[in-house]
Amino acid sequence: MRLVIVGASLSGLRAAQAARRAGHEGELIVIGAEPHLPYTRPPLSKELLQGKQEIEDSALPVDELDVQWRLGTEATGLDRTRRRVRLQDGGEEHYDRLIIATGCRARRFDGPGAHLDGVHTLRTLEDAVALRAALASTRRLLVVGAGFIGCEVAASARSLGVEVTMVDIASHPLVPFGPALGKRWAQMHRDHGVELRLGPGLEALYGDTGSERVAGARLSDGTSVEADTVLIALGATLNTEWLTGSGLELDPGVACDPTLTSTRDPEILAAGDIASVPAALAGGARVRVEHWTTAAEHGQLAGRNALVAHDERTAHTAPPYFWTDQYDAKIQALGCPALAEHSELLELSPDGGRFVAACVQGRLVVGVVAVNAARRLAWYRRALQTPRPLTELKEALAQEDATLGSPVGAMP
């Protein structure tokens, strides 16, 4: 059996390791567009940017995997009838089973001034190295987009003493966590000296006359922001172009059943940011999760499942888990907070620095957000294997004696 994996990042690596561990003795080929062996991305906006880690530290251990790496090689097409992946260099790889793990890339700004020097995005190691070098001589950084990566870079830049303006069309940062918690994140960034501009969007970037270097941005409310470095953090775009015409169902991720098998072809599985998979917390609807842990779990499962027939494959059931580090807050989340209609505080430490909030849709808790409360989160993980009514979760919580403390009043 010839197993081919396209995408040599976290989920591709985990798939390769799991396939070998599960006894795959045949050929194992991993095709990756980047020139590097797999590395981990979370430090790129945090430790690496802050200078607390070096490039080598982000390498993922690759063990003594017996893999044929095809690095620096992009897959450009998929022919399912001949079971071939077409490569950019004109070559082809034949597969018996295929795992798609091509993830995402940073979405770019395509308005005026997008081409100017000093305008960055952040997805790859090269991006992080370039941004780190730029920050060393930046007076004011403009972060466009107050999502996870934008907020993390704003925090990292502040720790380096760089002035930061962050803009977003939303009324608060970290939209997936909802408006109540959003006020808290906004305050956290302001407390650390970030100038937050919420509401207006980016209209255009401009340079000084006769210069190709960015000098600032015009916003949709007519105001402008001066900045000598700009980070465009407008989310991610799926790397699915190579699947055009393959006949696979794209929704726009690769549509899969719970075993990560593509809906149109049992020989093809998907893993990580690109996989769209039914989730219990979403009432069985397919969701795509762009977070580290899900990519690691998907990879491990896809690697095992690819070795067996479709009806012997097991389902992915773990609710999403993700985290973000900003200043001294470790924010951890479980489930699908983005699906919630409102949030409710469940636990709060006496000093206010640690808390847990439930993200509620109808009567059901669909997610939990914890700040500096890792141990408590472990309890919720066990409690939230399936969606539960908020009342029931509160009853279970009342029996718990190790909580942070009970919240009095409204959201922190």
Next chain:
Amino acid sequence: MIKVHIDLNLCQSHGECVAIAPDLFQLDENDFISWQEEVDDSRRADLEAAVNTCPMTAIRIEG
């Protein structure tokens, strides 16, 4: 027996290991990790899952 190591400089208390094997890994009230250092071979699959799911790649196993 399998030896389990966690690099405390790397561990950031994500609790993935705790979720996978709560009897082998625990977080204390200060969110510090503690773990069983020698584990029976029968638990290899759980340990490997913990190694591969720890976001900090802080866990190593030997033997």
